[in-house]
Amino acid sequence: MTGSEDGWGSLMGKGLSSGACQAVPDRRDARFSRRLARRAALAAVIAVGQFGAIRAQDEPADHTTRSSGSLEPAARLPPVTVYSSRKRIANPNPKPKPKPKPRPAKPAVAVTPATPTTRRTNAPALPDGVVLNGGPPVTQTTAGPVSGYRALTSVSATRTETPIERIPQAVAVVPRAVLDDQQPLGLMDALRNISAVTPMSANTFIGYAYKVRGFPADRYVDGLPNYYDGGDNTSLVNTERIEVLKGPAGILYQGGIGPVGGIINTVSKLPTENRFAEIGVTAGGYRLWDTWFDVNQPIASGGTALFRMTGDVEKSGDFVDVIEHRRYALNPTLLFNDNDGTRLTIQGSFSSRSFQNYTGLPGAGTVDRSLFTIAPTLFPDRPDLGRSWTTYNGVTARIDHEFNAVWSANATARVSEMRLEQFGHFLGTDTPLFGSTFPFLSFHLPVDTREIASNANLVAKFAIGPTRNTVLFGADSDRVADNIRDDVGFAGLVDFANPVFPAYTPPTVSAFNSNNLYVNSGLTTQWQSDIFERLHLLAGVRLANVYIHGTDAVAGSDFITDAWKPQPRFGAVVDLVKGVSAFADYSQGYRGVPFFNAAGAPKPEEAEQTEAGLKLALPSGFAGTIAWFTNTRRNVTNLLPGSLFLATQVGEQRAEGFDADLTWQPSAGLSILASYAHVNAIVVQDQLFAPGTMLERVPRDSGRLWVNYKFQDGWLRNVAIGAGLYAASAQAVALDNLYFTPGYVTFDGKVAYETDHWSLGVTGKNLADHRYFVPYASGSGYVMPADGRTVLAFGKLRY
Structure with missing residues (x-):
């Protein structure tokens, strides 16, 4: 294994094409037999005592706080006041209060209509600490309040709903409003809106190679890891928002393949009390036809039982010859609310994708045409190759309970299965053996993965003197058991200047056959405090455990990694003036190494980041985050000198730089991202690459601009137009820095007519039809062409 795309990417590099698991190693990566994980059991027992005299602002004045036995509260701490999460206005002429009634719990989520209204009197109350300073009216969504393109709070960063301006970390959010305006082709397209994010390549089956700030990142779904990210990982029909935490967030997120660069958390839509149904169609370039629906139906009065289901079905061709895509996603959700402090949410996710396996093209003949040329749209296999496929089936349950005005708890668990059946051919090397001739290998890669992920938190919110505090005690575990086998065979030599591809014959010799068990788990304590409403502190510590038990029948290997490490996190935000805050933070990451060929067991990989920047909420709706960062990654796997496959862990990598995510909404109808x-x-x-070598798939500079305007009145009322661009500089294709894909700029646009009940529009991607290559996700020396000009029509009905 090399230091390129972290274990799985290297493993998948030359073989498991399609990004999915390209599991046939090249000469450096050649035998990634191994690993995945053993299991561990971690239980958290949190004993909590009552302290201080507690007086809840949300309860009647004559409410008597119950004391615990003989404890004398006044002798322990200063008076403690529970603070409300909503701002309240005192009544100057209070009326006598009736006898106390049972305190109502949070009602089932009720969403403000998506179309902004000019009447702010009906706007939802804002969480404490949110500064608007202009911009569109606030809309309450099932993922939190938003003001047009600006999300006001984040749950992902702290696992408590916190105003983004009070979080000492760079957090970028893409709300549903941005997705609806831009009409992205999938998650990979949507992630371009966030700075320093490298999404998965197109035509990959699983999501093993996301990057944030140059280092590996994982995609989570609703705060839980999604190992391998299989099935239909491109669909956005069930996405309410996308939250990206930049840098390692080790005290809260450790599961998955390895979030040392950041977390991409997809937050799902939830049921609401408003009955509605939507259906839509997108059709156009490359024979794309996508039909989607979103149905929300209360099934009991009073919001005690709600149901929502989203789904889409898509069929399309591809910019690459031969490839035909098929995919579907179904997402049912039930929400039960006893209206007395307890909510239960049950979510299902069932999806599938299939298309012909794609391995990428070599750098020679594409980005380097000095000796020969390869057609960019070439499908490097036989046209009659069958479709490989991946499926994902999972069920998630979450319970939220409020014990009283101070204490609340939540617990989430997900059980899922991901399967991959991938087969075809791939290039044995990324450079020709001679002339334009490459070795061609066949492979068959079946993967069966079972995952149980869970997270539980106990939260207290209270005030002491001039401080408002939130304390979280958490425990989490991600248990993944998988079986992965890669059969490989030599299929012949192929001259890519005049290619004739051999028929596919399933190989019979296994390069590896592994049964693995991974368990990432830990206990977390986190404290947030707002002091005099001007200084906002965050501190926490996690006791993290990485347990891996990997066996390989081919290599005859059997190893166990069982490592523990305390991880700190701390940061602060200082409000300089209204709408401008400065922040700084320190965080760590910790992850298991899934594939490692060596005599001993691998050490967990570590990362640590320091970061500082500004949070903005300026007049005229100008808001965002600007950050400077340095992230260092250690125990990176390298090959031993002179060895084709034996590895050691002496590597170190560093990413540093600057990023900014901004929105400006200066007037009604105008939104800029x-x-x-x-x-x-x-x-x-x-041990192989010189210091200063550029990491693969990381542009030195990249950026996104999008402007959308919807006419508010006149004969053009309800007409919306949008235009944008995305630019990226050159990127290394692999760690050897032999090939680089050139920089590029693409333009996109939209024209639509949008009402509350229906909309029609046309969107265009890469309008200048710029032809360029991007590195393939494996990081092992291959490239793929980007889509050319694509024009799509879309429509929606709502009732």
């Missing part, structure tokens, strides 16, 4: 990142991601220490 802008992002920019400068990331210098390099090798610091490696």
